[in-house]
Amino acid sequence: MALENLENGPRLLASEVVQEIVRRIVRDTSKMAVSFTPELDVRPDLLGNFVGGDSYWSPQGEPVTSASGDPLYPLMQIRCSEPSLPGYPTRGLLQFFIGTDVSYGRDLSADYESEADNDNRCVRYIPEVPSVLSGGEIVRLPHIGTDSALDLRTPFKSNFYGCALRPTLIEDPVSHECDEFEPAYESVIAEFDPAVIEAAEAAVGDLEQAVMDELNAVSPGSWFQMGGHPVFTQSDVREDYDDELVLLKMDSYDDVLMWGDSGCANFLIRREDLEQLDFSHVLYTWDCL
Template identity: 70%
Template structure:
């Protein structure tokens, strides 16, 4: 006769096998960018935040009202080795200083071309030497309600270098892809086995979600892989949309509202054409 421990071990083994199969079925390549907080930004490399950035001709990128857009991150494309992504040049992500950091929460891919309060800029050729007259220096700013100036960065953070690491990431339960992936896998097991696991664990799917969250390879800053949403998946067609950049909240560095996450999403065809005018910039929080 099976003991309580036997039943628990059997249920846990089922969860582990479901996790293994979902991970195998949904894994995607990605590049995780690890902050090196003690290393100053290289303006021709990959970095997060900071008070300056490199710009051809030294021309700053400005918002619709002429105010400067501030650097959220820069990715040196030679750090990427992902199918369909550029392998040379720089990708710059600049955001506004309004209370939503330049994000239009009602935007879609087509309307984002008209959003002048954020910019994703691709610079195809990186010079070998940094020209001082092509450095745009900005005053360090923090959240300042009196001046209506806001950034997600904490006041003592002045930017840091990013180190690239290649990873494979499985789908997370905040993406619309998770439910069909879970249903495909759970249908491969005997229903009585699943019911017995439910009687032990209470909710097999939640146990799978918890285990996958604990084992996730996802990183705080990432290109490729899957986006992270704290409210709901905003994508209309997740088979044709790629993560150009994901930046999650990180204590003592930056915070999107109440522990939120920002995503820059691009349609596959736009990325192939190196057209970054329709990138969907969105963030949500708890």
């Protein structure tokens, strides 16, 4: 819809204004991302894309542990070539591991420097992936929830044993939970005649809320995602969102996992670290309702 139509059409419906604002926000803020859809009936490929489970591939069969030597549990694995995402690794594996305490390895006081301590979470990059899985390099762990003697916790449902993930390239616009939303909204609003915005506001009551609702409706939606924008349940934790990229976003998924009360987890990395393929300073955080 052309701008002049918006400004000169006296009977323009408020819903059309909302839709045009959203179209422009999507135009201005969309970023490439890989969306991962759980295939619940497909067993994990330990050299491919998968989420959860009790086993993972590790060179020389060495398990991933915390700084204190406790085992970390596999959260998700991404095979970076399927498909590749501009600006991100185009080969190898990204493996995400978390602790089994009540906070799933989250440290509220952590920053990008302290994450390198690997105390209770870890992101590991393996640039070379074999073509054949070696049985001697498979690390097996006890299943969470089946052994009452083990006080282990993860966000996964106790009857979930992992599954494959189907990757798809998407365009991901900003969500209203991110700090980028407000300046994007204000910038787009400034493109309209004030009278049009005033009339739309009068018609819908709360124009910004109507825009947020429509933006949620048109966004592609992604349970698990690399790239694009993060999602926060409570507030944006980033200090400089121009220089921090989404290595992994994981939303709660009823049949797979639950971050507290319908929360969401983010693994964020500084642009300079990603360019150097340095994953020792990834910030891991999650929040819930």
